[in-house]
Amino acid sequence: MRRATLVPYLFVTPAMLLLLAFGVLPIGVAAVVSTTDMNISGLANWSNVEFIGIGNYVALAGDPDFWRALGNTGLFVAVGVPAIVILSLAVALLLERSGGRLARALRSFYFVPAVTGIVAISLVWGYLYNTQFGLFNYLLSLVGIGQVQWLSDPWLAKFSVALVAIWRGTGLNIIIFLAALQGIPREYREAAALDGAGEWRTTRSIVLPLLGFAIFFVTVTTTIAWLQFFDEPFVLTDGGPLGATTSMSIFLYKEGFRLNQFGYASAGSLVLFAIIAIITVVQLRLRRRDVEY
Amino acid sequence: MSNTDARARRRARPPEVRRRRAISFSIGLVLLVGALSTAFPLLWMVAGSFKPQREAIDFPPTLLPQEPTLANYLRLFTELDFGRYLGNTVIVVLIGVFGLLFMAMAGYGFAKFRFRGKGALFFLVLATLMIPVQVTMIPTYLILNGMKLTNTLVGVALPTLVSGFGVFLFRQFMSTIPDEVLEAARVDGAGEVRTFFQIVLPMSKPILAVQAVLAFITGWNSFLWPLIVASDQKLYTLSVGLSLLNQQLAVDPALQMAAASVMVVPVLLVFVVFQRYVVQGFALSGLK
Numbered sequence: 001m002r003r004a005t006l007v008p009y010l011f012v013t014p015a016m017l018l019l020l021a022f023g024v025l026p027i028g029v030a031a032v033v034s035t036t037d038m039n040i041s042g043l044a045n046w047s048n049v050e051f052i053g054i055g056n057y058v059a060l061a062g063d064p065d066f067w068r069a070l071g072n073t074g075l076f077v078a079v080g081v082p083a084i085v086i087l088s089l090a091v092a093l094l095l096e097r098s099g100g101r102l103a104r105a106l107r108s109f110y111f112v113p114a115v116t117g118i119v120a121i122s123l124v125w126g127y128l129y130n131t132q133f134g135l136f137n138y139l140l141s142l143v144g145i146g147q148v149q150w151l152s153d154p155w156l157a158k159f160s161v162a163l164v165a166i167w168r169g170t171g172l173n174i175i176i177f178l179a180a181l182q183g184i185p186r187e188y189r190e191a192a193a194l195d196g197a198g199e200w201r202t203t204r205s206i207v208l209p210l211l212g213f214a215i216f217f218v219t220v221t222t223t224i225a226w227l228q229f230f231d232e233p234f235v236l237t238d239g240g241p242l243g244a245t246t247s248m249s250i251f252l253y254k255e256g257f258r259l260n261q262f263g264y265a266s267a268g269s270l271v272l273f274a275i276i277a278i279i280t281v282v283q284l285r286l287r288r289r290d291v292e293y
Numbered sequence: 294m295s296n297t298d299a300r301a302r303r304r305a306r307p308p309e310v311r312r313r314r315a316i317s318f319s320i321g322l323v324l325l326v327g328a329l330s331t332a333f334p335l336l337w338m339v340a341g342s343f344k345p346q347r348e349a350i351d352f353p354p355t356l357l358p359q360e361p362t363l364a365n366y367l368r369l370f371t372e373l374d375f376g377r378y379l380g381n382t383v384i385v386v387l388i389g390v391f392g393l394l395f396m397a398m399a400g401y402g403f404a405k406f407r408f409r410g411k412g413a414l415f416f417l418v419l420a421t422l423m424i425p426v427q428v429t430m431i432p433t434y435l436i437l438n439g440m441k442l443t444n445t446l447v448g449v450a451l452p453t454l455v456s457g458f459g460v461f462l463f464r465q466f467m468s469t470i471p472d473e474v475l476e477a478a479r480v481d482g483a484g485e486v487r488t489f490f491q492i493v494l495p496m497s498k499p500i501l502a503v504q505a506v507l508a509f510i511t512g513w514n515s516f517l518w519p520l521i522v523a524s525d526q527k528l529y530t531l532s533v534g535l536s537l538l539n540q541q542l543a544v545d546p547a548l549q550m551a552a553a554s555v556m557v558v559p560v561l562l563v564f565v566v567f568q569r570y571v572v573q574g575f576a577l578s579g580l581k
Contacts, residue, residue, distance in 0.1 A: 007406065008402045008406035008407075008411075009402075009408065010402075011398045011399060011401055011402030011406070011489070012398070012399045012402035012403065012414065014395040014398065014399070014455075015396055015398065015399035015460055016399065016414060016417075016418075018392075018395065018451070018455040019417065019418060019421050019455055019457060019460075020417070021436060022429060022433050022436070022451065022452045023417075023420075023421030023424060023429065023457065024420070024421060025432070025436065026424075026428065026429035026432035026433050026436065027424060027429070027432075029435060029436065030428050030429070030431065030432045033431065033432065033435070043435070043438065091324075091327065094320050094323060094324055095324065097320055098317065098320050098321055098324060102321055102325075103324065106324050106327075106328040108564075108565075108568060109328035109329070109331050109332045110327070110331055111564075111568075111571070111572065111575075112331070112332060112335065112561065112564060114575070115514075115560050115561070115564045115571065116335070116514070116560060116561075117513065117514035117516070117531075117532055117535075117556050117557060117560065118514070118516060118532075119516055119531075119532040119533075119535040119536045120338075120531075120532075120535055120552070120553035120554075120556040120557045121334070121553070121557070122536075123338075123535065123549045123552065123553045124334045124335070124338040124341075124550065124553055125334060126549075127337075127341065127546045127550065128334060128337065130546070132350070132352070133349075133350040133351070133352055133354065133546070135337065135354050138352060138353050138354055167331070167334070171575075175575040175576050176575065176576060179576040199316075227425075228425050228426070228427060230427075230517070231516065231517075248427070249427050252427050252430070253427075253430070256430065256431045256434075257434075257521060262431050262435065265431055266431050266432070269428045269430065269431065270428065272425065272427055272428070273425055273427070273428045276425060277423075
């Protein structure tokens with residue numbers, strides 16, 4: 001460790017400037033802008049911007065679109081989080097159990113969706129989901145099921161866009177679970193086997209409890225990700241049909257960049273931030289009450 | 294009695310072994326089916342990209358192209374502006390190299406120096422990790438607009454150039470470089486800059502590789518910032534050009550699949566070659 005005069009500042013300055021400009025400063029700007037009626041004319045000339053106090057927040061509370069976006073986001077969290085946590089945990093356990101060359105070869109297939117770009121992937125899934133010439137409807141027609149409106153039925157569309165996100169989201173978490181599984185000492189399982197515990201029993205009573213932290217971590221990060229759910233519905237359905245897949249983030253994007261209501265959207269973004277913070281804190285609290293192994 | 298016991302065990306073993314084998318086999322099978330269905334959309338994409346338009350909307354669909362053609366790719370780069378989008382994407386990724394350098398420098402500063410305000414600054418670095426992009430989206434646009442950087446490729450790259458998590462990872466890794474090595478370099482008369490580039494960076498190769506691969510993937514795939522910042526079509530990256538294609542050419546899935554392949558296949562290649570680093574990077578994100 002060195003004490004030097006200017007040198008360390010020179011090393012950290014470029015990164016700190018960028019982080020301050022695009023990570024810290026925006027919070028303050030958002031807070032200020034959220035109390036104004038800032039819009040496109042305000043962008044051109046600051047004198048057109050007026051302070052309206054909590055006006056935007058009051059308007060939000062009375063905006064049915066905001067409440068619907070919030071409801072949709074709640075549904076996405078309720079469907080998406082358990083699906084991703086359970087699926088990636090199951091795949092990680094199976095991969096770990098089977099070991100060997102086969103598992104190592106197959107692993108990559110599960111990881112791959114995590115590195116693909118969402119826009120490209122949405123085109124591919126949109127093609128699969130297509131009502132007239134999509135593969136899914138063809139396969140269903142083989143068993144006598146007629147045309148399914150994957151993306152234009154308001155209820156089904158919610159699950160169709162969620163499925164794409166689940167497909168893309170499991171890879172990263174499988175990797176995290178596999179890393180955690182490698183951290184479990186072999187002796188624990190051997191001891192359980194010596195005591196006569198079967199494989200299922202060992203998994204349930206030894207492995208899963210030891211994975212507690214990883215499961216918790218994945219649950220928290222996955223919840224945050226679903227609260228911010230944006231890419232898939234944005235590209236696949238643009239929040240439609242009739243707002244059925246409009247998440248909070250899409251609502252904010254549309255208010256901000258399509259309708260240029262910067263003040264209104266900033267207020268909404270701070271509300272979303274508060275929701276994310278509260279849910280995360282609650283999860284952390286619940287965890288602390290858990291038994292430590 | 295021990296005799297009957299042993300006999301019982303001998304009789305019991307074969308079914309037990311058979312059962313275990315059966316379980317192993319079915320687990321392998323489940324994993325195989327899961328792997329294939331996970332990868333299937335990507336295979337469907339590549340296969341579709343070589344189909345003529347008519348075949349791509351044929352019912353029943355064909356798995357492999359019956360009359361493979363490169364026409365879709367040709368159209369992308371002649372009729373449509375995908376050459377430019379590809380070039381812009383490459384530029385954005387290359388600007389990312391500076392981000393990598395800045396993060397490494399900051400990581401080194403935080404790991405190996407003592408200075409006033411260090412604790413507070415590092416706290417800020419970590420605090421940026423908790424702020425969702427939805428909150429920063431509009432202010433960042435306003436800030437970029439104030440800096441006259443909207444509608445430039447630098448503006449596209451700037452908001453995500455440096456990540457707090459990247460700085461954190463560099464710091465963690467560089468803390469493990471022994472002070473003696475740095476002292477020795479200084480005793481030999483190397484300046485601070487030279488020490489950094491010739492000692493610290495080469496010693497940080499493992500973390501540098503992980504971060505470079507991750508930076509490539511996020512830069513290549515980035516969508517939100519190019520969408521918000523680049524309103525001029527000349528500055529579109531692949532992802533924005535592709536989303537435009539989504540709206541305009543919904544009736545030509547073969548062309549769409551070709552465009553999607555142009556975007557996905559390079560990342561797949563990087564993933565195949567550098568899988569080790571990608572997996573390490575993802576596993577590290579479990580530390581967050």
